[in-house]
Amino acid sequence: MLVNKSPDIPYQELPFTGQFHIFPLGSFSNALTHEPHRHDHFQIIWFTKASGRHMVDFVWYEMEDNMVFLLRPGQVHQLDCIREGKSIIFTEKFYFANKHEQGTLYDFTSLFNSWHGYGPIRLGSCVSESLSLLSELMEREMSGTACSRSVMKHYLNAFLLLLEREKKRNAAETMMPYQQDARVVQLRRLIEQHFCTEHQVAFYANTFALTPKRLNEITKESTSCTVTELLHQRIVLEAKRSLAFSHKSIKEICYDLGFEDPAYFSRFFKNNTGISPQDFRDMMFK
Numbered sequence: 001m002l003v004n005k006s007p008d009i010p011y012q013e014l015p016f017t018g019q020f021h022i023f024p025l026g027s028f029s030n031a032l033t034h035e036p037h038r039h040d041h042f043q044i045i046w047f048t049k050a051s052g053r054h055m056v057d058f059v060w061y062e063m064e065d066n067m068v069f070l071l072r073p074g075q076v077h078q079l080d081c082i083r084e085g086k087s088i089i090f091t092e093k094f095y096f097a098n099k100h101e102q103g104t105l106y107d108f109t110s111l112f113n114s115w116h117g118y119g120p121i122r123l124g125s126c127v128s129e130s131l132s133l134l135s136e137l138m139e140r141e142m143s144g145t146a147c148s149r150s151v152m153k154h155y156l157n158a159f160l161l162l163l164e165r166e167k168k169r170n171a172a173e174t175m176m177p178y179q180q181d182a183r184v185v186q187l188r189r190l191i192e193q194h195f196c197t198e199h200q201v202a203f204y205a206n207t208f209a210l211t212p213k214r215l216n217e218i219t220k221e222s223t224s225c226t227v228t229e230l231l232h233q234r235i236v237l238e239a240k241r242s243l244a245f246s247h248k249s250i251k252e253i254c255y256d257l258g259f260e261d262p263a264y265f266s267r268f269f270k271n272n273t274g275i276s277p278q279d280f281r282d283m284m285f286k
Helices: 125-143 149-173 182-194 201-207 212-223 227-245 250-256 262-273 277-284
Strands: 020-024 042-056 059-062 067-071 077-090
Touching: 020 125, 020 149, 042 125, 067 149, 077 125, 077 149, 125 149, 182 201, 182 212, 182 227, 201 212, 201 227, 212 227, 227 250, 227 262, 227 277, 250 262, 250 277, 262 277
Parallel strands: none
Antiparallel strands: 020 077, 042 059, 042 067, 042 077
């Protein structure tokens, strides 16, 4: 069970400065290392050797060697495993700092989206060797006296492209489609920005100059979900985070998420999870 009941979901402070860093797993530890926490940057966690489990947004994953987890800013995770490997942290600003490069760099943000549910990437042996070489190059560049942001960024770019290829291979092996419609990528960004205040499909459809029906058709083709389903998934996830990690009352959480009636919010939560907000909170802290 999750045991960290702090005023809010804590952000782990890493002993590094700047917008990019690569470091060995287990090279530092603090009070939050084995407690539920989150980060304000993108993070790649590559477990070259691991046993135990890793929780991401209330789902526990059994660890295996050569497994990669991709975490967006704000995702909650908790480590309960013996591990070796690498972690790479970076900001979107670091990656897209130069507007002239945006057309040539891979848009990594789509890689971090969970199109068909979140899950780790399992690496084949060949790609593991390539990623190891790229990791070494990044570490050398970072420790050099003439460290170049551009060089580092292109090593990272290659690293991310290899991960995307492995993600596609994983999807093919499990017979899961791997489709990315640019409009759905933008829709997910809009939902992330507005899910607390905009609960109607019409708001999102208007942004694309589409009817709600047409946007639903596009979204369902790419994700097997309607816009409403994607929006509800995001609201429920945030509700779970607040219920599990904060001292806020259910009424406060209700208002934070844009609901006017706590009773309606409770019905909404139960319809989407099968359990009431209070029962979910009680379950997390038995």
